[in-house]
Amino acid sequence: MPVSLGELAVRFGCELRGDPDLPIERVATLAGADPGALAFIANPKFRAQLATTRAGAVIVDAATADVARRPVLVAENPYATYARIAALLHPPPVREPGVHPAAYVAPLARIDGSAHVGAHASIGGGTRIGARAVIGAGCVIEEDCEIADDVRLVARVVICRGTRIGARTIVQPGAVIGGDGFGFAPQRGAWVKVPQVGGVTIGADVEIGSNTTIDRGAIEDTVIEDGVKLDNQIQIGHNVRIGAHSALAGCVGVSGSVTIGKRCQLGGAVGVAGHLTICDDVAVTGYSLVSGSITEPGVYSSGMPAIPAQAWRRSVARLHRLDRLTGRVAALERQAGKEQDD
Numbered sequence: 001m002p003v004s005l006g007e008l009a010v011r012f013g014c015e016l017r018g019d020p021d022l023p024i025e026r027v028a029t030l031a032g033a034d035p036g037a038l039a040f041i042a043n044p045k046f047r048a049q050l051a052t053t054r055a056g057a058v059i060v061d062a063a064t065a066d067v068a069r070r071p072v073l074v075a076e077n078p079y080a081t082y083a084r085i086a087a088l089l090h091p092p093p094v095r096e097p098g099v100h101p102a103a104y105v106a107p108l109a110r111i112d113g114s115a116h117v118g119a120h121a122s123i124g125g126g127t128r129i130g131a132r133a134v135i136g137a138g139c140v141i142e143e144d145c146e147i148a149d150d151v152r153l154v155a156r157v158v159i160c161r162g163t164r165i166g167a168r169t170i171v172q173p174g175a176v177i178g179g180d181g182f183g184f185a186p187q188r189g190a191w192v193k194v195p196q197v198g199g200v201t202i203g204a205d206v207e208i209g210s211n212t213t214i215d216r217g218a219i220e221d222t223v224i225e226d227g228v229k230l231d232n233q234i235q236i237g238h239n240v241r242i243g244a245h246s247a248l249a250g251c252v253g254v255s256g257s258v259t260i261g262k263r264c265q266l267g268g269a270v271g272v273a274g275h276l277t278i279c280d281d282v283a284v285t286g287y288s289l290v291s292g293s294i295t296e297p298g299v300y301s302s303g304m305p306a307i308p309a310q311a312w313r314r315s316v317a318r319l320h321r322l323d324r325l326t327g328r329v330a331a332l333e334r335q336a337g338k339e340q341d342d
Contacts, residue, residue, distance in 0.1 A: 002036070003089065007056050011088075014059070018071020022056055026087045027029075030055060038089075040082035057087070074110075093135045093150070120196060124161070142178075148204070160216060166204035166226065174211040174339055177202070181215035181222075181238025181256060194218060203227070203244070209234065218256075225262070226244055243280065270301075 006020025016047030028037035029122055030046060033055035041047060046216035050058065050068050057071040065095045074149035095116035101127070103117045106125035111117060115133040122144035129135065133147050136155035141147065145159050148167040151171035157171045171177070183194035198217020203226035208214070212230050214222060215238040222238055224230075227245040235253045236242070243262035249256075254268050260266075264278055267286030272278070277293045284290060287303030294300060307315075 003187065005071060005073070008038075008085055008088075012073070012075070012084055012230055014073035014075045014081060015065075016071075017065060018057060018072060022071060023058060024089070026089055027082065028055065030058070036083075037061075037083060040078045042079040042082075082104075097270075100137075112149075115271075118155070130167070136173075160200075162199035162216070163202070164199070165202045167207065169206040169208070170203055171208045172210040172232070175208050176213045177208070178216045179213060181218055183218050198222065198223070198239065209250070211234070215240075215256075231268075237274070249286065 001024035002025045004020060004218055005018060005022040005024055006016060008014070008024060008202045009020070023036065023084050025036040026080045028034070030039045030049040030053040031214045032210055033053055034056060035037045035056045037055050038057050038059065039053060039055040041050065041064060046097065047067065049202045050070070052172040053070065055070060055221055056067055057073060059075055059082050060068055060194040061076070061078055062074055065072050065074045072083070078339065085127045087095060087120035089198060097114045097116055099111065099117040100119040102119040103121040105111065105117065107122045108125035109123045109127045111129040112131040113125065114131045115135065117123065117135045118137035118139070120137055121139045123135070123141050124145070126144040127141050127147070130149035132150045134152040134159070135141065136153050137151045137262065138156040141159040143330070144162050145219065146164040148165060149250045150168045151165050154172045155173045158174065158176045159165070162180040171223060176338050180196040183196055186192055196216050196218050198219050199221045200216050201221045205227045206224055207229045209232035212315060214224065214232040214236040217239045220239060222236065223241045225242060227246040228242050229247040231248060231250040234248055237256035237258070239257045240254050242260045242265065245262060246260055246264040248266045249268040251269045254260070254272045257275045258272050259277045261280035262277055263281050263283065265283040267284060267288070269287045270284050270290065272290045276290060277334055278290065279295050281297035282294050283299045285299065285301040288300065289302050
């Protein structure tokens with residue numbers, strides 16, 4: 001249903017420059033928008049597209065408003081404002097309350113009457129499902145779990161026993177929360193499984209991406225605090241704690257017993273070795289390896305950017321000669337020292 005530009009300006013605290021009665025039906029990119037769409041610009045490199053966009057209106061910052069030739073909503077943070085307007089114009093599908101006939105609900109499970117349980121979902125005994133929660137098709141929730149109000153498990157999500165999920169959290173398809181951590185004790189060349197008796201506690205307003213896995217704690221819980229955002233295909237080991245409002249990009253691997261502080265950002269494919277601590281307000285760029293604790297806020301990197309293959313081969317060849325070169329330099333330094341002594 002269209003919303004007027006004036007209503008959007010009032011609701012989201014923007015300065016309006018243009019026709020307040022202009023109807024907005026959807027969001028779109030600058031290049032792909034039509035007169036019924038709202039676009040945004042947050043990166044100056046796209047500013048040239050303002051001259052050619054067909055968008056009905058554009059969300060901009062104050063520095064860009066004067067060069068736009070379209071109606072604009074002026075916002076301090078155009079991207080965040082776009083996200084909130086997009087959520088209004090493109091809400092998730094409404095799921096009718098009730099339990100699908102093809103779902104299984106254990107006798108001792110408690111499901112709020114306003115919740116939705118989809119086809120082929122399975123709800124274990126002792127589990128509690130809160131108000132307006134959506135349990136999508138094929139989800140499995142084991143025994144003694146707590147799913148708070150307005151949680152949305154999209155589809156085929158597995159929630160293992162004793163897991164607690166806070167309000168308004170979203171879990172995308174294929175995620176597994178609360179599976180056993182990688183705990184094995186070596187004995188005479190073999191491995192003895194260590195029982196994983198902890199659980200997983202997830203705060204409010206968390207989002208967990210598709211096929212991400214979060215292991216249960218070995219003794220105490222694995223903890224994901226409020227507002228954390230996890231991308232797709234992330235591995236979180238047992239007894240990890242991730243601080244509030246941190247964000248981890250795709251394919252990050254966090255080993256067991258790591259503590260990550262608040263408001264941290266880990267780029268794609270970052271690896272974190274076990275039993276480390278990363279303090280608040282740390283950013284780690286993509287493909288980096290964190291092999292020691294980080295105690296000072298800032299930006300950290302270790303991955304090598306791609307270079308032409310021929311240059312890479314030369315660099316590797318030089319690297320293999322590094323020990324020999326170091327020995328030669330040490331020999332020259334010793335010889336120079338002897339000569340000086342003479």
